[in-house]
Amino acid sequence: MPEPTPVLPEVLAQIRTLPPSDRPLVICDVDEVILHLIAHLEDYLHQRDLKFLKHEYRFTGNIARREDDVPLQADEVRQHLIWFFDEVSHEQDMVPGASAALNDLAQGWDIVLLTNLPGGHNKPRRERLLAGMGIPYPVLTNSGPKGGAVAVLAANRPGPVVFIDDSPTNHKSVNASLPSAAQIQFIADPRFRAAVEPEAHIDLLTGDWQETAVFIDNLLRSRA
Known part of the structure; x- marks a missing residue:
């Protein structure tokens, strides 16, 4: 099993700009999850x-x-x-249903977008693209495995934490750093999704935002 991953200093600095909250948290990747890659x-x-x-x-x-x-x-x-x-990165298409699902979930959950994006100069362009699609949530740019960043984002929150990402590497990292997180492996491309054999720590493998939203809603209800 992979060792827990430390959070990168540049990611920690971004996390510290977020307001404190005790709401349940959805940490969502961007590429191949919200935007087609x-x-x-x-x-x-x-x-x-x-x-x-x-x-x-x-x-x-x-x-x-x-x-x-x-x-x-x-x-x-x-x-x-x-x-x-x-x-x-400034003109990727949205995965169908992403905006509506996230906006519905935002009624009960905080949403943070955690993306591995080469070149920090591309972050503002990605933020503008997402905001123009009705996805105005904080965008944090990371490099490498995401487990450390997810663990820090989840710290001191009493509610459930959901991690959504396409990458098996990132899911393994989160499982090592925050095994209590519910993990959704979302892969929009059906060919790549069909080639994935989900690990035991994956709670849902999907490429459908409606299915994802229902799963997350049920998770919150079950812990109420």
């Missing part, structure tokens, strides 16, 4: 004669040149992801 990334790759080798949750070793199927080196993959977010 895979579809946009495939378009980006195809425009550069690149492709996914498999529809599975890894980038390094899974992005290759179309003509010879040779995977890109890790540093090339990282650079392409930086370029992708620089070019696309």
Whole structure:
């Protein structure tokens, strides 16, 4: 089992700007959960004669040149992801139902968006995009596993905490750092979702916001 992850100083500084609250908390990822990622990334790759080798949750070793199927080196993959977010992070499409579900949940829950976003300069553009979609919740930018940030966000809150993310790595990190959190693995792309075998700590695997909202509502009712 992974060790608990410490919160990064730059993320802790963002968390400290949030007002104190004792309400239940939903900590929600953005890419492939609120905003489509895979579809946009495939378009980006195809425009550069690149492709996914498999529809599975890894980038390094899974992005290759179309003509010879040779995977890109890790540093090339990282650079392409930086370029992708620089070019696309201000115009990603919303996953259907995300805004309505989050706004309904906000009646009973605090909502914080915790996103791994290369390049801090892209944060304001992402905040404007989400706000324009009717998703005005605080956006915290992280790097790497999210367990430490989730544990700090949940500290001193008596109510339940829900973590929504697509990444198996982030879910393992949260399970190590805050095992009491309810964990929803949300993957909008059906091909990538079908390739995932959910770990035991995953309470719901879904790509549907209505199902997600019902699950979270029931969770709060069961603990009332």
